Amino acid sequence: MADASPDLVKFDDEDVMNFLEAAVDVARLAGQKIKEAYLLEKRVEIKSSAADLVTETDQLVEKKIIGTLQEKFPDHCFIGEESVAAGQKIELTDAPTWIIDPVDGTTNFVHSFPFVAVCIGLAINKNLVAGVVYNAILDEMFTAIRGKGAYCNDAQIHCSGQEDIKQSLVMTEIGSSRKQEHIDAKLKNIEAIVKNGVHGVRSLGSAALNMCHVARGDSDLYVEYGIHCWDMAASAVILEEAGGVCADPKGGPLDIMSRQIICGSSQKLVDTVSQLLTHIDFERD
Known part of the structure; x- marks a missing residue:
């Protein structure tokens, strides 16, 4: 059971399992919509920069996810990327709150690059308790409940446990900001990581999938500045339940x-890379 404080929402393992099952079901429905639109011509709009894109699929999928979950759980709250873009205020309270990115990797989706994910995280009493990240193009469903392990397509997954930066594959992104100081700092960070002898640096174009691949042991660390709560809420639960560490880069x-994260296969690796970074400040969500 959750903390017995009268100010906190009460829930148990069965409640969270029901919530996760509902999220998996709606993620599959949303993924089907994404898959149907994946190879078609897209109508693309620009948000904050020429690299920050949105399509009608993002908007339609978010409405479908929120509408379906709201019907099942009318007392729950929602934070969705496209709802926020339309002017909704971000509010994270103790109430069960779904944190949603309908299409993480929109630029990938626009270019038919197959790393696109539906992300549905759940916070209760402001703590992340469950996450679903679904790459419909590759049919990979990552799931986790706090304290119950992490899974991909129902097979349990684990981080690599790597502690040595010189034996690591690191993931990062340039991101959508085109401010010169942001680009300079991110390129400086990549240079610092490479000079410390990593095996390589990779970018999938999806924060959530970068984190899920660390969770599955395909890579060892991910760091990024400028992302949002909906990019990392679901995958943070998955990565930690796979035995990894999520932290503030500072x-x-x-x-x-x-709007910043470093996560990796071990605390030692996270600490090593954190000390190499030029930190970047973005306005909070």
């Missing part, structure tokens, strides 16, 4: 509203 615990 040190301290992960704050999903801070």
Whole structure:
């Protein structure tokens, strides 16, 4: 059971399992919509920069996810990327709150690059308790419940446990900001990581899938500045339940509203890379 404080929402393991099952079901429905639109011509709009894109699929899929979950759980709250883009305020309270990115990797989707994910995270009492990340193009369903392990297509997954930066594959992104100081800092970070002898640096174009691949042991660490709470909420649960570590790049615990994350296969690797970074500040969610 959750903390017995009268100010906190009460829930148990069965409740969270029901919530996860509903999220998996709606992620599959959303994924089918994405898959149907994947090879078709897209109508693309620009948000904050020429690299920050949105399509009608993003908007339609988010409406489908929220509408379906709202019908099942009318007392729950929602934070969705496209709802926020349309003017909705981000509010994370103790109430069960679904944190949704309908199409993580929109630029990939526009270019038919097959790393596109439906992301549905759940926070209760402001703590992340469950996550679903579904790559419909590759039919990979990543799921986790806090304390119950992490899975891909129902097979349990684990981080690599790698501690040595010189034996690591690191993931990062340039991101959508085209401010010169942001580009310079991110390129400086990549250079610092490469100079410390990593095996390589990779970018999938999806924060959530970068994290899920660390969770599955395909890579060892991921760091990014400028992402949002909906990019990392679901995958943070998955990665931690796979035995990994999620943190603030400047040190301290992960704050999903801070727009920055470092996560890896071990605390030692996270600490090593954190010390190499030029930190970047973005406005909080």
